[in-house]
Amino acid sequence: MTIKTMLKKINTLTDLQEITVEGWVISNRGNDKIRFITINDGSSVSNLQVVIKGDLNNQFNTDKILMGASLKVSGQLHLTPEAKQPFELNASNLVLINNVAEDFPIQKKETTLDFLREIPHLRHRTNLFRAVMIIRNSLLFEVHKYFQEHEFLNVAAPIITSNDGEGAGETLLVDDESKDYFFKQKAFLGVTGQLHAESYAAGFKKVYTFAPTFRAENSHTSRHLAEFWMIEPEVAFYRLNNIIDLADDLLKNAIRNTINNHPDEMAFLDNLQNNELLPTLNKFLDKKLTVIEYKDVVEKLKPFAEQFEEKDIHFGMDLASEHEKFLSDKIVNGPVAVINYPKDIKAFYMYQNEDNQTVAAFDLLVPGIGELIGGSQREERYDKLLQRMNELKIPQEPLKWYLDLRRFGYAPSSGFGIGFERLVMYVTGVSNIRDVIPFPRVAGSIKM
Amino acid sequence: MTIKTMLKKINTLTDLQEITVEGWVISNRGNDKIRFITINDGSSVSNLQVVIKGDLNNQFNTDKILMGASLKVSGQLHLTPEAKQPFELNASNLVLINNVAEDFPIQKKETTLDFLREIPHLRHRTNLFRAVMIIRNSLLFEVHKYFQEHEFLNVAAPIITSNDGEGAGETLLVDDESKDYFFKQKAFLGVTGQLHAESYAAGFKKVYTFAPTFRAENSHTSRHLAEFWMIEPEVAFYRLNNIIDLADDLLKNAIRNTINNHPDEMAFLDNLQNNELLPTLNKFLDKKLTVIEYKDVVEKLKPFAEQFEEKDIHFGMDLASEHEKFLSDKIVNGPVAVINYPKDIKAFYMYQNEDNQTVAAFDLLVPGIGELIGGSQREERYDKLLQRMNELKIPQEPLKWYLDLRRFGYAPSSGFGIGFERLVMYVTGVSNIRDVIPFPRVAGSIKM
Numbered sequence: 007m008t009i010k011t012m013l014k015k016i017n018t019l020t021d022l023q024e025i026t027v028e029g030w031v032i033s034n035r036g037n038d039k040i041r042f043i044t045i046n047d048g049s050s051v052s053n054l055q056v057v058i059k060g061d062l063n064n065q066f067n068t069d070k071i072l073m074g075a076s077l078k079v080s081g082q083l084h085l086t087p088e089a090k091q092p093f094e095l096n097a098s099n100l101v102l103i104n105n106v107a108e109d110f111p112i113q114k115k116e117t118t119l120d121f122l123r124e125i126p127h128l129r130h131r132t133n134l135f136r137a138v139m140i141i142r143n144s145l146l147f148e149v150h151k152y153f154q155e156h157e158f159l160n161v162a163a164p165i166i167t168s169n170d171g172e173g174a175g176e177t178l179l180v181d182d183e184s185k186d187y188f189f190k191q192k193a194f195l196g197v198t199g200q201l202h203a204e205s206y207a208a209g210f211k212k213v214y215t216f217a218p219t220f221r222a223e224n225s226h227t228s229r230h231l232a233e234f235w236m237i238e239p240e241v242a243f244y245r246l247n248n249i250i251d252l253a254d255d256l257l258k259n260a261i262r263n264t265i266n267n268h269p270d271e272m273a274f275l276d277n278l279q280n281n282e283l284l285p286t287l288n289k290f291l292d293k294k295l296t297v298i299e300y301k302d303v304v305e306k307l308k309p310f311a312e313q314f315e316e317k318d319i320h321f322g323m324d325l326a327s328e329h330e331k332f333l334s335d336k337i338v339n340g341p342v343a344v345i346n347y348p349k350d351i352k353a354f355y356m357y358q359n360e361d362n363q364t365v366a367a368f369d370l371l372v373p374g375i376g377e378l379i380g381g382s383q384r385e386e387r388y389d390k391l392l393q394r395m396n397e398l399k400i401p402q403e404p405l406k407w408y409l410d411l412r413r414f415g416y417a418p419s420s421g422f423g424i425g426f427e428r429l430v431m432y433v434t435g436v437s438n439i440r441d442v443i444p445f446p447r448v449a450g451s452i453k454m
Numbered sequence: 455m456t457i458k459t460m461l462k463k464i465n466t467l468t469d470l471q472e473i474t475v476e477g478w479v480i481s482n483r484g485n486d487k488i489r490f491i492t493i494n495d496g497s498s499v500s501n502l503q504v505v506i507k508g509d510l511n512n513q514f515n516t517d518k519i520l521m522g523a524s525l526k527v528s529g530q531l532h533l534t535p536e537a538k539q540p541f542e543l544n545a546s547n548l549v550l551i552n553n554v555a556e557d558f559p560i561q562k563k564e565t566t567l568d569f570l571r572e573i574p575h576l577r578h579r580t581n582l583f584r585a586v587m588i589i590r591n592s593l594l595f596e597v598h599k600y601f602q603e604h605e606f607l608n609v610a611a612p613i614i615t616s617n618d619g620e621g622a623g624e625t626l627l628v629d630d631e632s633k634d635y636f637f638k639q640k641a642f643l644g645v646t647g648q649l650h651a652e653s654y655a656a657g658f659k660k661v662y663t664f665a666p667t668f669r670a671e672n673s674h675t676s677r678h679l680a681e682f683w684m685i686e687p688e689v690a691f692y693r694l695n696n697i698i699d700l701a702d703d704l705l706k707n708a709i710r711n712t713i714n715n716h717p718d719e720m721a722f723l724d725n726l727q728n729n730e731l732l733p734t735l736n737k738f739l740d741k742k743l744t745v746i747e748y749k750d751v752v753e754k755l756k757p758f759a760e761q762f763e764e765k766d767i768h769f770g771m772d773l774a775s776e777h778e779k780f781l782s783d784k785i786v787n788g789p790v791a792v793i794n795y796p797k798d799i800k801a802f803y804m805y806q807n808e809d810n811q812t813v814a815a816f817d818l819l820v821p822g823i824g825e826l827i828g829g830s831q832r833e834e835r836y837d838k839l840l841q842r843m844n845e846l847k848i849p850q851e852p853l854k855w856y857l858d859l860r861r862f863g864y865a866p867s868s869g870f871g872i873g874f875e876r877l878v879m880y881v882t883g884v885s886n887i888r889d890v891i892p893f894p895r896v897a898g899s900i901k902m
Contacts, residue, residue, distance in 0.1 A: 008605055028691045030657060030863050048658035048690075049605055076656075076690070076865040103691075104834070107861040127653035127855050128862065139658070143607045150598050157456055157497055159591045164893040165613070165666045166626075166681050168900045178614075178628050178636065180643065182670040185633075188626065188680075190898045195628065202893060202902065205575035208524075209478060210496035210587070218613045218665065222630040232636075233614050242496075242524070243476045243551075386552070407575050407902050413555040414576065415478050417524040445612040445650060450638045452616045454650065454855050 008049035013270070016092055019083060025095065026080040027054055028103075030131065031073050033114070041068045045077055051137045051271045055094040056081070066100045073114065074106035074131065119441060126445045127454050134278070137271040138442055142430045144268055148260035149216065149237055149426075158212040158239060163199025165218065168404060170194055176222045178232070195220035200421060201355075201408050203240040204384060207419050208411055214239040216426075224449050228438040229327070229375070231427065233447040240421035246357070246366040246383040249420035250343050253370055253379050254295040257341075261433055262291050279435040286373065287433065289340060296342040300364070303344055306337055324351045330369070330376040341372045354394045355408075357383040357418075368422070372432050381422020388412040456497035461718070464540055467531060473543065474528040475502060476551075478579065479521050481562070489516045493525055499585045499719045503542040504529070514548045521562065522554040522579065567889060574893045575902050582726070585719040586890055590878045592716055596708035597664065597685055597874075606660040606687060611647025613666065616852060618642055624670045626680070643668035648869060649803075649856050651688040652832060655867050656859055662687040664874075672897050676886040677775070677823070679875065681895040688869035694805070694814040694831040697868035698791050701818055701827050702743040705789075709881055710739055727883040734821065735881065737788060744790040748812070751792050754785055772799045778817070778824040789820045802842045803856075805831040805866075816870070820880050829870020836860040 009027070012019060029047035036042050041063050044053040056079050058068050071077070081097040111117075112131045122129035129135045153160070168191060170177050178195040182188040199215035206213045219236045239252065265272050265287065276283040298306075304321050307329055311317045316326050325333075325344070334342050346364040349356070356365035370379035385391040391409060395402060402409070430442040440446035445454055457475070460467060477495035484490050489511050492501040504527050506516050519525070529545040559565075560579045570577035577583045601608070616639055618625050626643040630636040647663035654661045667684045687704075689697065713720050713735060724731040746754075752769050755777055759765045764774050773781075773792070782790050794812040797804070804813035818827035833839040839857060843850060850857070878890040888894035893902055 010605065028659070028865070048607070048660070074863040076863045078691070103865045104860075104863050106863045110862045125855075127650070127859065130654060131657045136657070139607060139609075139654075142610075143602075146608050147598060147602045150595060154591075154595045157458065159496070159587060160594050161587075162590075162666075162683060162892055164681065164895060164900075164902075166668075166895050166900065168902075178630055179633075180626050180628055182626055185627075188670055188897055189895070189900045191900060193900060202575070205902075206578060206587075206892065209579045209584070211476070212496070218610075220614075222636060233612065235610060243526070407573075411575065412552075414558045415522040415524045415552050415554045417476070417551045444610055444654065447612060447614050447637070449636055452612075452614065452637045452639060452641060454612075454616075454653075 009047050009052055009054050010049035012093065013050065013052060019085065019093060021083065021085045023083045024080065025083050026078065027095065028078045031071055031075045031077060033073060034071050038063055043068065043071065045079065051133055051140065051274050055091055056097050057094055058097045058100065062097060071102060072106045074110045074112060076103040077101065078103060119438065123440055124453065133274065137274050138434050138436055139444070140271050141264060141268060141434050142442060144264040145260055145429060145433060148263045152256050152259050153214045153239065156212065158214045159210045161203055161206045161213045161215050163196065163202040163215045163217060165196050166193050167196045168193065169196065169201065178220050178222045197221060198236070198423060199238050200240065200423065203238055203421065204419055205411055207240040207242040208416050211242045226448060231439055231443065231446055231448060234443065235426035237424040237426055238421060240419060242417045242419045244420040245418055246345065246368065246420060249381055249383065249422055250297060250368055253381065253422055258291055261287055264433060275434050283435040293340060296338050296340065298342055298344055300344050300347045303333060307333065322348050322350065327376045330371045334371040335373045341370060343368045343370045354398050354400055355384050355391065357385045358390055358394065375428055375432055378428050378432060379422050379424050381420065383418065383420040386412060386416055386418050457495050457500055457502050458497035460541065461498060461500060467533065467541065469531065469533045471531045472528065473531050474526065475543065476526045479519055479523045479525060481521060482519050486511055491516065491519065493527065499581055499588065499722050503539055504545050505542055506545045506548065510545060519550060520554045522558045522560060524551040525549065526551060567886065571888055572901065581722065585722050586882050586884055587892065588719050589712060589716060589882050590890060592712040593708055593877060593881060596711045600704050600707050601662045601687065604660065606662045607658045609651055609654045609661045609663050611644065611650040611663045611665060613644050614641050615644045616641065617644065617649065626668050626670045645669060646684070646871060647686050648688065648871065651686055651869065652867055653859055655688040655690040656864050659690045674896060679887055679891065679894055679896060682891065683874035685872040685874055686869060688867060690865045690867045692868040693866055694793065694816065694868060697829055697831070697870055698745060698816055701829065701870055706739055709735055712881060723882050731883040741788060744786050744788065746790055746792055748792050748795045751781060755781065770796050770798065775824045778819045782819040783821045789818060791816045791818045802846050802848055803832050803839065805833045806838055806842065823876055823880055826876050826880060827870050827872050829868065831866065831868040834860060834864055834866050
């Protein structure tokens with residue numbers, strides 16, 4: 007039984023019950039007569055206290071056991087309902103599987119996040135990363151579960167594509183050692199699975215991808231990675247308002263279930279955020295999502311223009327991260343969906359509204375992070391789509407198949423992309439994206 | 455309500471109930487007075503027959519509606535318990551959303567798989583690919599569900615790595631447009647998440663990856679792709695026998711639930727395989743997995759040596775696909791785990807057995823496909839691992855972090871990799887791996 011299961015099924019545990027636990031040492035204190043070794047088995051941020059009494063300490067050389075060592079312990083459970091930890095283990099047998107060398111870099115003393123980023127293979131053996139990775143895993147499964155329960159089909163959009171990401175030049179290239187066009191043409195690492203997902207939505211109706219995506223991002227911000235995971239649902243017969251409702255419902259379900267299923271991890275993370283994390287998340291869960299027109303956002307930001315680095319607030323501007331954060335942090339004070347952006351700052355495939363100025367796009371912004379989701383209703387009209395591609399000088403030939411979808415029974419289709427790591431940041435309160443993915447990849451560095 | 459839900463909850467449906475369905479036309483036959491349009495909504499391989507009577511045909515121009523068109527239909531359900539299809543829809547309203555152009559390449563007449571491989575964005579609009587992709591989705595979710603219910607943590611192993619795949623030269627390289635070492639060193643697309651998963655197992659105990667992996671495979675076989683998905687569990691405190699049990703239990707659960715939840719798709723696929731698919735799968739589900747020593751396999755194959763292209767059957771040989779298939783197809787007649795391979799044909803990180811000749815590895819072979827799973831207990835002894843790396847001239851420096859895991863509380867650890875597309879082949883009976891992934895990537899070609 008794992009520590010998590012014991013905590014969850016505490017009412018089924020009985021005093022003096024025999025149990026066996028395998029795990030790693032978190033701390034070891036005491037003396038020759040009695041020793042308290044706390045161990046963690048990876049199932050929870052909570053630990054189990056093991057008590058070793060009398061001669062057993064000599065027998066098992068418990069004073070030699072260091073933080074980080076792997077152990078197998080058996081003994082009797084001792085229920086302690088009055089204590090902070092509701093049970094402990096009185097050891098009758100203990101096997102030291104593997105002790106640690108003295109240069110084990112995870113120690114009781116405080117370490118910096120910068121230092122821990124140098125050792126991504128070991129940093130998960132701290133409370134913080136244990137909690138973050140458990141929450142990450144929960145969100146991943148909740149997202150899959152939500153889509154499956156709502157009859158979405160998972161689609162493996164290709165990672166290697168001929169799509170250069172709309173020529174933004176921020177795409178990574180793939181080739182074999184000979185650099186001789188392994189795929190007989192230039193090949194890129196996908197920046198999105200959307201176009202491929204659209205082709206599957208036209209037939210399966212409700213589909214989603216959940217896969218790595220890539221950017222040759224040279225900026226070293228706390229919000230960007232060269233490799234990150236994206237969730238991209240696409241639904242045929244859906245329009246902009248339907249897909250915003252889907253985004254809101256998906257987020258609320260995944261976050262609510264994660265909070266409910268991981269009280270210890272969330273309490274730990276909340277504590278690190280001065281107890282502001284859970285109230286913020288709960289406020290989002292309890293409130294209807296705010297939806298606001300881009301043009302109204304511009305008017306709402308104008309009075310605060312002097313506070314921004316980019317002070318020229320006008321219709322047609324792309325909202326910078328500072329504007330997005332100000333909107334969600336200060337004006338709305340919660341998540342907000344901004345809709346109907348000027349077409350010139352959005353992608354060619356978005357549905358052109360009747361005003362001839364805007365497209366049926368939305369960005370979902372959350373406090374502290376800014377953009378968490380970007381999506382749109384897609385242009386279903388062949389002629390309109392072709393015309394927009396021509397205006398933007400996007401070559402037709404590579405996207406002929408995509409245009410053709412509109413000639414073969416295409417229904418209105420809408421979708422969005424969630425940057426999965428940004429979602430993990432939002433739910434854990436962690437402020438640097440490199441700390442919510444096991445092995446972060448950024449320009450100029452591959453650690454492990 | 456989707457067609458799948460209606461079929462599943464057939465007992466809750468009532469005659470004359472009002473329903474609305476959105477989907478795509480599979481066939482359209484009849485005359486001015488009565489028309490039968492079958493539509494599919496992507497939820498199932500089963501279709502819904504829509505009956506349009508009398509003047510409604512003129513009103514909705516039903517004779518102009520082509521196969522592949524998208525429709526929205528409302529009307530009354532008519533239960534037909536005596537018929538093959540247990541219900542049909544009497545249309546009272548019909549909206550043609552988007553008809554198809556005449557060059558829509560999916561037509562009633564038979565098309566070849568080769569032809570369909572040229573149009574991966576449209577081939578899912580055939581019964582075969584609809585069934586295959588629904589089964590693929592089911593297997594994906596069943597795998598996640600199994601691991602989550604057994605308290606495994608999903609780990610995002612990095613896709614971009616500094617690991618050249620043990621120098622096999624079959625690794626794809628990544629760089630930006632300038633080809634100037636975007637990551638300040640040679641960067642590769644991962645061939646496995648195992649080494650990284652091991653570091654997380656040493657702390658979380660039970661972890662798994664489920665992600666794309668890559669090979670610069672130049673062979674054009676029906677079993678290889680340049681881009682495919684791998685499932686890689688890794689469990690600390692597990693030894694070889696434990697991980698084989700895990701593989702067996704995981705496969706049986708995922709396959710059993712998929713068969714139970716998708717009777718229509720499995721019946722359709724079984725029918726394509728002369729009704730041999732379901733009996734084969736059920737035989738596997740009902741039987742304990744056969745486990746056999748590599749050295750015994752060699753003895754069992756020797757009498758059949760003349761049947762193989764590679765006739766020199768001896769201890770130390772690597773089993774070719776023809777040998778693996780013969781073993782599982784003819785000798786065992788079902789899935790079989792071969793264990794304890796000669797160390798010289800296996801990877802450096804595998805646990806060295808006491809005989810000094812073999813390693814604690816296993817391959818799980820299945821009829822018709824050959825290798826579905828490869829795994830091992832890992833070498834937990836620092837000195838033994840280092841010695842093996844030296845023997846094989848594997849540079850120490852890039853793997854120092856991996857070696858170091860053994861110095862920092864490493865417990866015995868075991869894991870395996872399942873080629874997800876091979877699992878889909880096994881369960882669907884499809885014989886070419888390019889037909890079980892939406893957009894297959896092989897040397898020399900990127901379609902869409």
